[in-house]
Amino acid sequence: MTVEHVIVAVPARDEEETLAACLESVLVASAHVEVPVTVVVVLDGCVDASAEIARGFAGVLIVERDHGNVGRARQDGVA
Template sequence: MRFVGIDVVIPVHDEQELLPGCLDSLEACAAVTPVPVTVTVVLDSCTDASGSLARGRARIVRCDARNVGAARAVGFDSLPRPASPQRSGQRWYATTDADSRVPPTWLADQLARALDGADVVAGLVEVTDWSEWNPDTRVRYLEGYRAGSDHRHIHGANIGISARAYRDLGGFEPLPVHEDVRLVHRAEEAGLSIAWSTAT
């Protein structure tokens, strides 16, 4: 299968302090990705300057869901329907969060897994700021987090999926939490190929 482009969706709710860093990292990532990358920011009930900060750097879509699953779905639903992949090539979808900083190889790594046959790529995350959490929470998290290729962690901040698979599955459900987990579990139930990536 030939991939001709990547669409990245970021749900945002009043995250003006975090969003610029996320967009910076995505611009650096797009610069070294072998296919064109389009970024869509979904402003979900935003009352701050998130929209102004995203203007000129991403497509902007608005909703009033106050629901991360619904916001992710709105973002992907706003994209043009992919043409027949047999005629024009396939598109790849990816999603992250406004408080995340993706590495430069994030999308290239996902594409490599897709070219090897993966329908879905579920990657890891690395928490770099524990200042809002108590030390016990940090210890419990790190003790239970497996970073090897046998991990089964699912994070909305690091998921990729072929456009065809996303549409076939019906997309993200309008859930306030665990919309990412539900999507990947539905993919597993449908017999799709899941790549458990160790990339953060």
């Protein structure tokens, strides 16, 4: 099996304290992969600055949901 594309789904609910470091780490790691990597942050009912932080990362896709369920947030990230 050949991997042609990788999607990294990052579910986030009020993660303003850790989201930037998480995204920086994912983006650094993705630079070492030979296939395209898409990073998707699923903002799950965030009421803090998580959305603004995620928007500060070029190339990161953002999905905003209000499910309150990490499993559904993961699903939305790869859908």
